[in-house]
Amino acid sequence: MTTSSESFHLSSDVQLALLAAPNATDLNTGLDGIRQQLAGAPQPDPLIRIHSAGPGARGHRGALLFDRAKGAVVARESSAQLAASGAIAFMFPGLGDHYLGMGLELHRTLPVFREHFDRCAELLQPELGVDIRTVIHAASSQPTPAPRGGVDLRRMLSRDQREASPEEKRLNETRHAQPALFVIEYALAKQWQAWGVTPASMIGYSVGEYVAACLAGVLSLEDSLTLVARRAQLIETLPAxxxxxxxxxxxxxxxxxxxxxxxxxxxxxxxxxxxxxxxxxxxxxxxxxxxxxxxxxxxxSHAFHSKMMEPIADRMTRLAEGFRRNPPQIPYVSNVTGKPITAAEATDPAYWAKHLCRPVRFADGLEALDARTLLEVGPGQTLSSLVKPGSQRTVIPSMRHAFDPKPDMAVLLGAVSRLWLSGSSVEWERFPEAPLAVSPAAEVAHTTKDESGPRPLSTKTEKELAAIWQTLLKCSVSTADAHFFKLGGNSLVATRLLDRLSRGMRVKLPLRRIYEAPTLEEMAAVIDAQRNPGAAPGPAARPATQAARTPETPLFRLPNGLEVAHQNEAETLHFYDDIFAHRSYVKHGIVIPDGGCVFDVGGNIGLFTVFAHTEAKNVRIFTFEPAPPLFEIIQRNVARHGIRATVFNVGLSNQERQAPFTFYPHSAGMSSFHPDEAEERQNLKTIMENQRRTGDAKVDQIGAHTEELLDVRFSAVHFTAKLRRLSDVIREQKIERIDLMKVDVQKCELEVIEGIDDADWPKFSQIVLEAHDADGRVGKLVELFERRGFSVKAEQDELYVGTNIFNIYAIRKGQ
Structure with a gap:
């Protein structure tokens, strides 16, 4: 798996920097600073950098493409795009724009592109009898130099009478050209996806539709490659x-x-x-x-999509019958109808014969494509040129055509910058972030800091505040960068801090301000601003996303002595009590055998993964968590405790797709693909009331701050997360048995279970599941498990009385 922190190093000297700033002046100043940084860097650092020029810096965007070899700026652009660009569609071209050496620099430079390109080549070799890499990137595959001035117009307009080389003729053979195009487009699509660019819909032209079908899950990669290769071989048996x-x-x-x-x-x-x-x-x-x-x-070489293809139509249908075909998980448009493909069409083997013989209705398909940004994923820009001028769409080719002398990486990074400038809402946090060069004004502003280390306490307010922190947190506080939550603060201590500030410093702050200004320096500045309204304001509020991505996740010592990375002490202790202290799973007859296989679905920070590791020897664990901040914490905990676990940054469902995910950094256990804040707030208030009834003094201390606490707990961050089917993972990982599966997925439990194929049910021995009893869901799950051969018990923990939350324990009969 590709992690979000992966750095890329260049075989070329082209680098891209992206900048966000609150206004045009800061943007231009920042771009100048970036240019100086890149020009002075001794080595080509990360390929792509995101720079930020201060809080809330999203109104104006800039991009700078720099060529280190020339020491010059290749392109510099800026925009003041405030709104997101909307959905992105991938467009996959057909034959005609392929050329010898296409994607060569991408293969040399980008690990993700190279991985998928090489995998396709290896899968194709038995079908083709040749390594397609040697066909696409033959010895003479360096691009023909373009004339001075750029694009080779004579070749582009077909006025170049140059004889094709033997290597070009070999690539142009249908049996090579079609699989080669598939490989290039598939690898490039995977590179975009690794960068967080997720298509909401797709369209392919001719063989390009096979790439769309593969990415949509209609055909597996192996089957897609086989079908494309054999299709091309059948076509070669036909007359020219x-x-x-x-x-x-x-x-x-x-x-x-x-x-x-x-x-x-x-x-x-x-x-x-x-x-x-x-x-x-x-x-x-x-x-x-x-x-x-x-x-x-x-x-x-042939008359594609014509009556000349009809002699092989029946054989094409029989070929498609031999492969498993699934309904599409990402929408794409059919060449045959010019409309979004239906599940019936995609799974009908005869469809692929129709696709071979009937005209490509690409103009209709563009009209049916529901996306404002169209990204051409393949060689050239033919499809981009077919989009109507004035259509209010952003159209971006991402790979050079045969006549373009620019390096592959310059073209691809130019596409990245155009997405950025168009206001795209893709997951830019996946790109490495670099600090912006400090301007002279900023240097003056920072001269009061001790550059040799953290600044000591200096103002009267900082020293007063430090004394209160030390009493509450029971630790020494001596530097201005001390962080309330990293020193052990939590929501309960924060409410006590508010009371101390009110009594001792005569300052009333809302609870959210403690989270927005968590360092001693920031909090003291907020207090000073309230005491002296005419003075400079305190630090701007930190966005929730920043809190969610804090790189230095604090360590927390559990009551049993284990240390774990975590986010929220109250929530961590709640999960600890349920899993380790009360041993709820064990009390209901759930056993993890030595050498067993465990699925932790909805891993949160990984406490159940840690529990499974400590409960039995040599346990193999597969953990699934869609929220990137929690995924990173699980990875830390797995590494810290030497756990034999594979961690997936995905959710599980009944179909593979992308879906919006609402993440609550301060109440992660209630994060959901189906958020209902009113219901979740009521559930949390009920749980807190149940805790109060059982004599939990900590809850009593929250007192009048309950509503404020809930406001903080439900401050949200939004992600687009990948969903996969459980059986697809089981098949890919070659898993023969699952001794225990724990599912805690906040209203998605039924969808997770529906992602299990009939053939895989016998592999499951025990299932523990938290379920929200909406629409009789608990009853449906109990009936389903019983039908599958399990003894089932559903109950409600006393902590959840008054909510719709139940636990289900299912153990296969006869065990």
């Missing part, structure tokens, strides 16, 4: 054909086609492609020229 692009509408062209020609594509209102036997295409070309209609032969 020709294709021609024609500037006429479908209505005007069809009457001119006659008996032997076919309409192969509708690319625009007055842009179609016809195909058929070469002599018939030549005759049409002469007729069109006489009428003054523009037409041009398309580079092609």
């Amino acid at each position: 054909g020709a294709m021609m692009a024609i500037m006429l509408s479908e209505r005007e062209l069809v009457p001119l086609l006659g008996e032997h020609l076919s309409l192969s594509a509708v690319n625009g209102p007055e842009f179609c492609v016809a195909s058929g036997p070469p002599e018939a295409v030549d005759a049409l070309h002469i007729k069109l020229r006489e009428r003054g209609v523009a037409s041009r032969r398309v580079q092609s």
